[in-house]
Amino acid sequence: MIHYLTDLNLRNKFLIWAGLLVCSFGLLASSLYYVHLRSILIQDALDTSEVILLEVESIREYVKEVLRPTISKLESRDTFVIEAMSSTFVSLNIMRRFNKKMPGYTFRRVSLNPLNPKNKADEFEDEMFSWFEDDRSRTLWRGIVPRKGRLSFVTMIPEYMEKSCLHCHGDVRQAPAELIKRYGTKGGFRFKEGDLAGINSISIPVASAFARIKRDAVVVFVAIQAGAALLLFLLHILFNRLVIQRLTHVSSSLLEENGEVRTDRDELDLLRQSVKTLSRYVTAARKGAGLQPNFIDSYIIGPPITAGTLSWLYEGHREQNNEKVSIKIGFNEILSNPLYATCLRAELKILRSVQHECIPEIIEQKGDTLIMEPMAGTDLGDWMQSTRNRGAARKAILAQLCDLTATLHVGGIVHHDLRPEIFLILEKEREYILKITDMGLASWRGIPDVILSSGLGPQGDFRYMAPELILGTRDDPRSDIYTLGVLLYRMFTGAMPFERRNATIKTWLTLKREARPSFTRGQGLSPQLERIISKAMAGRRGKRYQWVEDLWEDLEKEI
Amino acid sequence: MRLAVFSDIHANLEALETVLNDAGAQSVHRWFCLGDIVGYGANPNQCIERIRALPKLNCLLGNHDAAAIWRYSPYAMTKDATQAILWTIDRLSKRNNAYLQQRPSTLAMGNMLFSHANPYNPEAYRYVINNKYAQRSFRATREQLLFVSHSHRPMIITRKNMFQTVFFPPTGSLTCDLSRKKRQIINCGSVGQPRDRDPRACYCILDTRQNTIEFRRLEYDYVRTGQKIKEAGLSDYLARRLAKGQ
Numbered sequence: 132m133i134h135y136l137t138d139l140n141l142r143n144k145f146l147i148w149a150g151l152l153v154c155s156f157g158l159l160a161s162s163l164y165y166v167h168l169r170s171i172l173i174q175d176a177l178d179t180s181e182v183i184l185l186e187v188e189s190i191r192e193y194v195k196e197v198l199r200p201t202i203s204k205l206e207s208r209d210t211f212v213i214e215a216m217s218s219t220f221v222s223l224n225i226m227r228r229f230n231k232k233m234p235g236y237t238f239r240r241v242s243l244n245p246l247n248p249k250n251k252a253d254e255f256e257d258e259m260f261s262w263f264e265d266d267r268s269r270t271l272w273r274g275i276v277p278r279k280g281r282l283s284f285v286t287m288i289p290e291y292m293e294k295s296c297l298h299c300h301g302d303v304r305q306a307p308a309e310l311i312k313r314y315g316t317k318g319g320f321r322f323k324e325g326d327l328a329g330i331n332s333i334s335i336p337v338a339s340a341f342a343r344i345k346r347d348a349v350v351v352f353v354a355i356q357a358g359a360a361l362l363l364f365l366l367h368i369l370f371n372r373l374v375i376q377r378l379t380h381v382s383s384s385l386l387e388e389n390g391e392v393r394t395d396r397d398e399l400d401l402l403r404q405s406v407k408t409l410s411r412y413v414t415a416a417r418k419g420a421g422l423q424p425n426f427i428d429s430y431i432i433g434p435p436i437t438a439g440t441l442s443w444l445y446e447g448h449r450e451q452n453n454e455k456v457s458i459k460i461g462f463n464e465i466l467s468n469p470l471y472a473t474c475l476r477a478e479l480k481i482l483r484s485v486q487h488e489c490i491p492e493i494i495e496q497k498g499d500t501l502i503m504e505p506m507a508g509t510d511l512g513d514w515m516q517s518t519r520n521r522g523a524a525r526k527a528i529l530a531q532l533c534d535l536t537a538t539l540h541v542g543g544i545v546h547h548d549l550r551p552e553i554f555l556i557l558e559k560e561r562e563y564i565l566k567i568t569d570m571g572l573a574s575w576r577g578i579p580d581v582i583l584s585s586g587l588g589p590q591g592d593f594r595y596m597a598p599e600l601i602l603g604t605r606d607d608p609r610s611d612i613y614t615l616g617v618l619l620y621r622m623f624t625g626a627m628p629f630e631r632r633n634a635t636i637k638t639w640l641t642l643k644r645e646a647r648p649s650f651t652r653g654q655g656l657s658p659q660l661e662r663i664i665s666k667a668m669a670g671r672r673g674k675r676y677q678w679v680e681d682l683w684e685d686l687e688k689e690i
Numbered sequence: 691m692r693l694a695v696f697s698d699i700h701a702n703l704e705a706l707e708t709v710l711n712d713a714g715a716q717s718v719h720r721w722f723c724l725g726d727i728v729g730y731g732a733n734p735n736q737c738i739e740r741i742r743a744l745p746k747l748n749c750l751l752g753n754h755d756a757a758a759i760w761r762y763s764p765y766a767m768t769k770d771a772t773q774a775i776l777w778t779i780d781r782l783s784k785r786n787n788a789y790l791q792q793r794p795s796t797l798a799m800g801n802m803l804f805s806h807a808n809p810y811n812p813e814a815y816r817y818v819i820n821n822k823y824a825q826r827s828f829r830a831t832r833e834q835l836l837f838v839s840h841s842h843r844p845m846i847i848t849r850k851n852m853f854q855t856v857f858f859p860p861t862g863s864l865t866c867d868l869s870r871k872k873r874q875i876i877n878c879g880s881v882g883q884p885r886d887r888d889p890r891a892c893y894c895i896l897d898t899r900q901n902t903i904e905f906r907r908l909e910y911d912y913v914r915t916g917q918k919i920k921e922a923g924l925s926d927y928l929a930r931r932l933a934k935g936q
Contacts, residue, residue, distance in 0.1 A: 541720055541746040608800075677800060678691035680719040681899060 141397045142375050146367060153359035161352035168344040172337060173284065177273060180286035180333040183229075183236060187331055188288075190225055191218035195295055211307030217299065219250070219329070235336060237278075240290075242329040246300070246310065246319025256287075256330060263289040264327055275337060282338035292328040300328065377584045378402070402470065402585065426450070428497050430458060437510055439553060440571030440591070441471055441478070446507060455505035456494060459568075466499055473581045474571060475499055481575045485542045489535040489565045506566050508558065511551035515622045524563050525622065526690050528556065531565040533683035536615065540608040540679060543576035547600060548591045549614040551621065574606045589636070594627050598643040598670050601636060609672045612682060616667025616675075619686070620648055623656055628668065644670040660689045692717060695878045696893035697724035697806070697839030699741070700754065701731025701778065702882030702932075705891035706740060708910040709881050716895055716906075721745075724839040724878060725752025725793070725806035729771060730928050731882055732918035734758070734778045738786040751793035752806040752840070753815040758782055759790050762815075770925040777924060802896075803833040807840035817841045818875060824855045828873055835868070835896075836875045843886045844879030844894070844905050848872050859886065865904040876903055882915075889935035 199216045206212070213220050219240055226238035241252040243260055252260060255276065263269050272287045292300065299306055303320040310319075322328055378398040426432055433446035436457060447458040461475045479501060483493060491503040511528070532554070539546055553569040572591050574580045582590055582605070589601045597613035604610075620628045628648035631638060648668055650661045663685045669675040676682040694713040699706050713721070721744045728734035729752075741749060756762035757775045759782075764775040782790075795812040796805040807815040808823060810830035818827055818838050824847045827836055846858045849872055860866060868874060879892030886892075890907035897904070916929030 537719065538746055541748060678719075678898060680691040 141378065141399055142367075142371065144397060145370060146363075149363050149366070153356065153363055157352050157355040157359060160355050161348045164351045165344060165348035168347065169341070172340050172344065173275075176284035176335045176337060177286065179236070180273070180284065180335060183238065183333045184286060184288055184331060187222050187226060187238060187240075187333075190222045194218040194221045195293075199295075209307060211299070211309040213309055213313065217310075218296075219246070223250070237283075237334040239332045239334070240329050241332070242319075244318050244320075244322070245329070246314045248318065250329075251318075252330070256332070259287055259330055260327060263287075263330070278334050278336075281336045282341065283334040283336045285332055285334045287330050287332040289327055290329045290331060292322045292324055292326040294324050296328065297322065297324060377586055427458065427460070427500055430456060430497075430502060432458060432460075436506060437552065437555065437568055439569030440548060441475055442569070442571070444506070444568050446505070447502075455507075457491065457503045457506045459501040459503060461499050470581075470585055470587075472499065477575075477578055477581050478570050478573065480578055481544055481570050481573050484575060484577060485539060485544060487535050487538045489531050489567055491566050491568070506555050506557060506568065508555040508566070511554035511556055511565070512621075514556045515551060516625070526687070527563055528565050529619075529622075529686060529690065530683065532615070532618075533679050533686070535565070535567065536611055537679040537683075539573075540611070544570075544573055545606050545608050546570060546573045546611050546614075547605060548572040548595070549611055549618060550592055550595050551618055576606075580605055593634070593636075593639045594629060596639075596643075597672075598640055599672060601640055601643070607672065608679070609675050609677065612667055612676050612679060613669075615679070615682065616648075616664055619664045619667060623660065623664070624650065657689060659685075663689060691719050691898045693720045693722055693896040693898070694718040694893060695722045695724065695804075695837055695876070695896060696881050697878050698726040698752070698842050698880035698882055699723075699731075699737050700726055700729050700880070700882035701734040701737050702891075702915050703731070703733035703736050703740070704912070704915045705882045705908075705910045706737050708908045709891050709893050709906075710740065710744070712906060712908055713893065713895065718895060719746065721747040722799075722804055722837070723747065723749040724804060724837060725750040726754045726839070727752070727790075728758045728775075728778045728782070729754030730774045730919075730924075731915065732922040732924065734781065735783050735786050737882075738789060742789060748797055748799070748804070749793055750797060750804060750806050751790060751795050755790050755793065756813075759787055762813075770928055774924055774928065777922065798833060801834040802837060803831050803835075804837045806838070808838055809836055815840065818847070818877070819843075819845075821855045824849070824857075824875060825853070827875060828855075834873055836873070838875060838877050839880065841877060842880035842884055843877060844892055845875075845877040846903065847875040847877075849874070860905045861886075861888070863905060863907050865902050868901045868903055870901060879905065883932065884935045887935045889933055 194216065195218055198221070199218075202210070202212055202215055211217075214224075215221065223238075223240055230237060239250075239256075241250050241256045243252050243257065245251050255278075259272060262272065270288060273285065275282060275284050277283070278285060299310055300319055300322045303311070303316050306320060375398075429450045430447045431450055433448065436444045436446055438444070439459070442459050442461045445458045445460060447456045448454060449456060461471065466472050466475070476499065479496065479499070482490065482501070491506055494502045494504065496502070514528075532549075536546070536549065548569070548571070553567060555566045555568055557564045557566055572582060574583070583603075589596060589603060591600075593601065595614045595617045597607075597610040599607060600610045600613075617628060620626075629639075629642050629646065631642065634642075647665060650656055650664075656664075663682070666674070667676055667682055676685075694716070696709055696713075723741055727737050727741060727749075731737070741747065751761075753762055753767075754771070754775060757764040757767065758778045760779075764772045764779075767775065796803065796809060798804070803809050805812045808818045808827050810826050816823060817840055818824055819841055827838070828849050844860050846860065846866060848856045848858070848869060850856055858866070876894065876896075878894045879886070881891045881893055884890065884892050888907060889912055891910050892905065892907055895904045895906065896902075912932040916932050919929040920926060
């Protein structure tokens with residue numbers, strides 16, 4: 132069972148556990164509700180019984196203290212008007228009339244040795260006599276027991292023989308003749324003072340009330356389940372939209388490793404593993420060329436040229452004819468990371484989807500390795516720093532860069548990482564040719580955006596990233612325009628517009644939204660060029676150049 | 691950024707060449723074809739190849755293109771259109787067929803949305819020629835500017851409010867200012883078979899910096915186009931209508 136549960140995907144796990152929680156909550160709530168109502172019912176019954184018993188006791192006392200003495204004074208000592216002088220008779224008859232009006236309440240006064248056989252204790256009451264006799268300090272008993280086939284709340288109080296009662300219930304020879312004539316001598320006599328003479332009890336049927344509260348508890352349970360099911364359904368939709376659909380892009384690739392479908396982990400487990408492996412990769416990649424392999428298929432690997440987001444670019448040549456190539460490789464350690472492998476495959480698809488002179492020609496693809504045209508050159512970052520690369524050369528490179536960016540945007544591709552380090556400058560016949568080596572963070576409208584779906588957050592170099600990209604909004608071409616602005620700033624000033632060490636995302640956002648890039652005198656920038664760079668780097672997308680072509684149009688006039 | 695928007699070429703190579711040469715001379719940066727490259731005319735493959743060669747091009751699938759690749763029934767069209775599509779299907783190269791197969795029916799670019807017929811149900815191919823369908827188009831989308839074609843009549847539709855739209859049919863070559871606040875639908879007209887009684891090929895250039903739309907009408911050799919249609923064995927009417935702009 133547990134093995135089955137762990138094998139389920141994230142959505143099913145969520146539904147099962149949430150369903151169990153909801154059921155448990157429903158059970159708990161309805162149980163508490165039932166217990167609460169029951170306790171209220173019992174308290175009500177108790178209060179009512181207490182009132183009635185006190186009333187009966189009052190009647191008996193009145194008979195003993197008022198009626199009996201008064202009649203005794205008026206009549207002879209032998210006269211016994213049972214209807215007025217017997218506290219039992221009076222109280223029983225009053226309560227009988229009471230019972231007719233209030234059929235829910237049943238008063239009984241019983242004895243083990245009653246005068247009137249009708250008042251003999253039944254089996255249960257017999258037991259209660261024993262209970263009271265066992266401990267004379269017991270003055271009250273209450274409980275829920277079946278009485279006459281109905282579940283009833285019963286309150287009982289014992290009554291002990293008093294001296295004043297012994298006239299009728301003591302020595303039979305001294306009892307009033309009226310009593311003997313009415314009831315005989317079989318029972319109701321031979322009591323002594325202090326004997327447990329009888330038990331007064333009041334029964335209130337509670338079966339229907341209990342049934343009602345049980346029904347109410349069930350209704351509460353069902354209502355809670357229905358409400359919770361609705362809430363669970365809505366949460367499921369929300370969870371599906373916010374989490375599952377975004378994970379699906381990644382999980383469909385993550386669940387296939389080397390052609391096998393893996394079902395023993397859910398999406399979050401795979402992502403967790405991917406992030407761990409990715410962090411190991413980043414550490415390993417920083418060590419550099421130590422990871423260089425020797426050959427791939429019929430290609431010999433040479434020294435590394437440059438590093439991309441998730442891969443290295445190596446020089447290489449074909450074994451048979453020494454034909455030079457460049458080889459883009461993802462490391463085994465990284466390729467075994469499902470998330471990286473998915474990102475790399477997306478990058479390869481994007482590279483194949485668009486054609487431009489600045490995109491290296493792909494000779495062939497070997498699994499996750501790309502064999503491309505040879506690219507031996509300097510990366511744009513280093514090239515920009517060289518003092519001889521000014522003027523016409525710079526203009527030619529920028530023209531290619533803007534044209535490439537525009538072509539990518541027309542093709543529905545947003546690069547998201549147009550740093551100088553991913554471009555190589557090749558020198559051919561006194562002309563500078565720009566080549567792009569990496570598109571690891573690009574998005575394309577033709578395929579799902581894996582980086583967005585994986586929820587990893589902003590990826591890339593924060594110094595170059597547009598504010599909206601830092602916030603996680605991808606697929607807006609104006610983000611690339613922002614990066615081009617930063618690149619231009621670096622190209623023309625030699626420095627970065629914003630540089631912070633160990634800054635948080637919030638700090639970067641504040642900086643990029645509110646601060647303007649500063650230009651110092653002596654850098655040789657015209658006010659117009661400063662304006663162009665500032666506009667390209669506008670924090671708000673609406674204030675930025677909307678199209679790369681417009682940026683280039685203005686730039687072309689100035690440089 | 692200057693964007694050339696053209697549509698409804700209908701295999702009319704003469705009109706297409708004229709339009710593309712003119713747009714090239716206007717220093718456009720990007721190209722957008724709203725579909726219906728084939729159908730009616732005699733040069734479907736040449737027109738597709740000519741369009742494919744354009745740099746920075748986006749191209750949509752029109753209803754005639756869809757019919758040529760059997761994604762839309764040719765028999766749902768008029769008799770002449772059906773005949774032309776069946777003729778086209780027999781001659782369309784595999785490469786061009788594959789190209790058409792990959793065309794989307796609608797595409798967004800910045801604050802603009804492009805569709806062949808309408809943006810609310812692109813593959814139903816209904817015209818946007820009255821207030822009802824114009825409002826439906828606005829309601830179904832969020833972009834500031836919507837580009838459509840299909841009716842072969844250039845038009846600028848401005849949304850006054852939720853209930854009213856204003857229709858403006860530009861005549862001849864004309865540059866109009868676009869509204870910065872109100873949403874608009876632009877029908878770029880037809881390159882290969884205009885139907886607004888002006889036989890000249892029609893296309894438009896959007897200038898995002900000036901915020902203008904320029905409709906351009908160009909003379910082309912429709913006689914030659916008509917002759918080709920007849921030589922191909924297609925209906926005479928398709929040749930005759932070119933001269934009338936109907």
